Amino acid sequence: MKRIDLIRLTLSNLRRQKLRTALTVTGVIVGTAAVTTMVSIGIGVKRSLIAPLEQAELLTSLTVQPVKLDLGSFSFSDLGRGGMQKLRERKSITDETIAEIAAIEHVRVVYPDKNVPLSLEVEGGKISVVGIDVIPDAAITEGMREAILAGGYWDQTGRGGAVLPSSRLEDLGVASPEEAVGRDAIFRSPGAFYETKPGAEVSENRRRVTVPIIGVYESQALGLAGTRVLLPPGVGDDAAELAGPIGKMTFGGPVKDGEYRALSVKVTDFEHLDEVRAAIDDKGYGTMTAGDLIGVIDTVFIGIEAALGLIGSVGLIVAFFGIANTMVMAVLERTREIGTLKALGARDRDVRRLFVMEAATIGFLGGLLGVGVSKLLGALGDLIANAFFARGENQTPLDLFQISTPLALGAVAFAVVTAVIAGAYPAWRASRLDPVVALRHE
Amino acid sequence: MTESPEAANQSAAPPTPPPLVVASGLRRDYQVGQSTVHALAGIDVTIAASEAVAIVGRSGSGKSTLLNVLGGLERPSAGSITVAGHDLGCLSRDELAVYRLRTVGFVFQSFHLVPHLSVLENVALPMMIAGVGWLARRRRAKELLERTGLSERMRHRPTELSGGERQRVAVARALANEPKLLLADEPTGNLDTKTAGEIMGLIREERTRAGAALVLVTHERDVAHENAERMIELQDGAVLSDRPTAPSGEVAEQADAAGAEEAA
Ligand SMILES: Nc1ncnc2c1ncn2[C@@H]1O[C@H](COP(=O)(O)OP(=O)(O)OP(=O)(O)O)[C@@H](O)[C@H]1O
Ligand SMILES: [Mg+2]
Numbered sequence: 001m002k003r004i005d006l007i008r009l010t011l012s013n014l015r016r017q018k019l020r021t022a023l024t025v026t027g028v029i030v031g032t033a034a035v036t037t038m039v040s041i042g043i044g045v046k047r048s049l050i051a052p053l054e055q056a057e058l059l060t061s062l063t064v065q066p067v068k069l070d071l072g073s074f075s076f077s078d079l080g081r082g083g084m085q086k087l088r089e090r091k092s093i094t095d096e097t098i099a100e101i102a103a104i105e106h107v108r109v110v111y112p113d114k115n116v117p118l119s120l121e122v123e124g125g126k127i128s129v130v131g132i133d134v135i136p137d138a139a140i141t142e143g144m145r146e147a148i149l150a151g152g153y154w155d156q157t158g159r160g161g162a163v164l165p166s167s168r169l170e171d172l173g174v175a176s177p178e179e180a181v182g183r184d185a186i187f188r189s190p191g192a193f194y195e196t197k198p199g200a201e202v203s204e205n206r207r208r209v210t211v212p213i214i215g216v217y218e219s220q221a222l223g224l225a226g227t228r229v230l231l232p233p234g235v236g237d238d239a240a241e242l243a244g245p246i247g248k249m250t251f252g253g254p255v256k257d258g259e260y261r262a263l264s265v266k267v268t269d270f271e272h273l274d275e276v277r278a279a280i281d282d283k284g285y286g287t288m289t290a291g292d293l294i295g296v297i298d299t300v301f302i303g304i305e306a307a308l309g310l311i312g313s314v315g316l317i318v319a320f321f322g323i324a325n326t327m328v329m330a331v332l333e334r335t336r337e338i339g340t341l342k343a344l345g346a347r348d349r350d351v352r353r354l355f356v357m358e359a360a361t362i363g364f365l366g367g368l369l370g371v372g373v374s375k376l377l378g379a380l381g382d383l384i385a386n387a388f389f390a391r392g393e394n395q396t397p398l399d400l401f402q403i404s405t406p407l408a409l410g411a412v413a414f415a416v417v418t419a420v421i422a423g424a425y426p427a428w429r430a431s432r433l434d435p436v437v438a439l440r441h442e
Numbered sequence: 443m444t445e446s447p448e449a450a451n452q453s454a455a456p457p458t459p460p461p462l463v464v465a466s467g468l469r470r471d472y473q474v475g476q477s478t479v480h481a482l483a484g485i486d487v488t489i490a491a492s493e494a495v496a497i498v499g500r501s502g503s504g505k506s507t508l509l510n511v512l513g514g515l516e517r518p519s520a521g522s523i524t525v526a527g528h529d530l531g532c533l534s535r536d537e538l539a540v541y542r543l544r545t546v547g548f549v550f551q552s553f554h555l556v557p558h559l560s561v562l563e564n565v566a567l568p569m570m571i572a573g574v575g576w577l578a579r580r581r582r583a584k585e586l587l588e589r590t591g592l593s594e595r596m597r598h599r600p601t602e603l604s605g606g607e608r609q610r611v612a613v614a615r616a617l618a619n620e621p622k623l624l625l626a627d628e629p630t631g632n633l634d635t636k637t638a639g640e641i642m643g644l645i646r647e648e649r650t651r652a653g654a655a656l657v658l659v660t661h662e663r664d665v666a667h668e669n670a671e672r673m674i675e676l677q678d679g680a681v682l683s684d685r686p687t688a689p690s691g692e693v694a695e696q697a698d699a700a701g702a703e704e705a706a
Contacts, residue, residue: 005570016558340554343515344568344615345543347536436515439554 028366055223339438359423367415547616
């Protein structure tokens with residue numbers, strides 16, 4: 001029998017039992033939509049975690065730490081005795097280290113990592129907790145300059161001060177980037193925020209560092225780093241001091257005087273990141289990049305996606321039995337017809353293919369429509385998620401349900417395979433029917 | 443075209459073509475609970491190509507069983523049967539299916555048309571199974587239906603036809619793949635006498651045109667006399683008599699009387 005005739009017969013058989021076909025296909029739609037939606041949530045959440053890491057600024061940066069930590073193969077046993085041993089063997093990071101690393105080829109700039117949380121009150125605005133970063137002039141990249149919305153960096157304005165991320169303006173009670181520039185930023189230790197009741201004055205005996213706001217940059221442009229308040233050395237160092245011991249903690253306890261807890265290294269371009277990293281590793285320091293984090297997220301999400309997929313598969317398991325039932329019924333109903341086909345000379349495999357094709361078509365239709373339904377559900381889910389989390393104007397809308405082409409194709413293939421397996425036994429039974437017995441069937 | 447193994451034995455007499463069917467010691471048993479039913483209890487029969495043979499006998503004498511074995515629908519329990527060079531006892535399931543497809547055409551008492559296919563599609567069905575293209579098989583199906591006088595009903599479903607019309611469709615279908623052996627199991631059993639006559643006429647005409655051998659199961663001796671050159675009578679799965687049907691009515695009557703005596 002020709003394949004085209006097989007398809008023709010299959011479609012005619014399915015059309016003849018419209019209601020039953022529709023019900024069975026609906027089962028597959030539900031199952032496929034469940035699997036697809038579940039997996040797409042996993043992928044969407046992963047993407048939304050990774051996307052901010054895949055920023056040019058981050059991909060040309062790396063962090064130098066006093067100990068080597070292998071994030072890729074992290075396991076809880078590292079926290080045991082061996083891990084503690086590792087922490088005690090930590091290197092000390094000093095100005096000497098900075099000089100040493102600065103000498104490596106393709107390193108653009110090296111500076112101590114002074115990223116700490118502080119409370120920030122904008123004059124005439126509100127108080128909030130922000131992360132600050134103290135960076136030398138050389139660490140200001142072209143991308144960072146292009147991201148400026150108002151004002152500029154200290155090396156342009158000639159005035160030392162804070163450059164704020166646009167995403168935090170709302171929390172700080174500032175209406176627009178233009179309005180922020182020129183006002184005073186008052187930094188205090190992070191505790192100041194938590195002891196402040198709405199409307200009450202901040203306790204005056206806390207130490208503080210006041211600097212003018214000289215610029216505002218577009219947060220999105222800088223990805224994960226786009227939430228930090230940037231300060232130049234000098235005033236920045238003074239502000240960082242406010243955080244107290246928080247700024248001195250590293251793996252295995254606080255750093256000694258004259259030591260840094262970590263260094264930020266910017267390389268000239270992404271292509272040389274691995275090379276620079278290897279050179280630093282060789283010196284015995286630990287290094288970390290955004291890529292490591294992406295790797296960890298990827299690893300963790302393999303498990304999460306598999307678990308979500310498994311939960312979704314329950315729907316397809318139900319559909320499996322629906323298809324099997326439909327096919328058993330079809331074989332029973334068409335026993336005489338099968339007898340006729342065999343008496344006329346159809347081989348076992350012709351009969352088998354007829355029923356397998358029928359099941360596969362049910363799976364294909366259900367899979368295709370299921371992916372469509374899941375796309376609709378995803379669009380609706382994203383709409384609700386974005387409304388619920390009330391994302392500000394300056395932030396990209398959430399895209400939590402991501403149905404990529406491979407996922408869509410995979411889901412359809414999965415539905416077809418499920419259907420073929422469900423139809424295999426009834427099809428085999430049909431193919432083994434004795435023609436004489438089948439012809440006598442009432 | 444496979445050559446019959448019997449061809450070698452008859453090489454001395456070139457004008458005689460090899461027989462189409464050679465059965466010897468053919469047995470078919472059915473296990474029913476503890477007991478065994480011998481539906482065919484050792485049958486020896488030879489049928490020449492393009493010969494028309496009628497099989498008669500009482501109900502349960504094994505007529506249908508013999509026809510099913512001839513048609514490759516059932517396997518013999520013992521003995522041998524060769525049709526057009528195919529040793530039916532030795533064929534695999536698939537080979538047997540191909541044998542049914544290519545070598546035989548079946549006409550059943552209860553038609554066995556596929557109800558959801560049109561008349562035209564039913565006739566084209568064996569060609570579809572054989573992998574004949576859409577256009578070619580429709581052309582041939584139309585031609586066959588024209589000859590059977592059903593060209594006006596090609597688009598109808600079998601359920602919309604009378605019994606006689608359905609059997610015409612079945613005859614056309616049986617001829618679709620140009621069989622060498624046409625098998626008909628009481629093809630007029632469900633039809634009135636007049637319609638039965640028409641159907642038998644059609645079968646006679648078409649099988650002569652196709653040059654196929656005919657094995658016709660019937661329990662009406664008249665039908666046997668009219669449509670076959672030879673009549674085999676079965677009793678309890680064995681051949682009771684095997685003789686030519688007399689060409690004239692007189693001899694036919696004698697034969698009938700003899701048959702009646704034997705049956706009594
Ligand atoms: N599948 C089967 N299982 C058991 N016994 C069977 C089977 N098929 C046929 N028989 C038996 O074999 C014998 C011959 O049956 P068969 O159908 O060949 O008779 P028949 O001559 O065609 O009869 P009828 O004229 O009634 O059609 C009967 O006794 C029948 O009961
Ligand atoms: Mg019978």
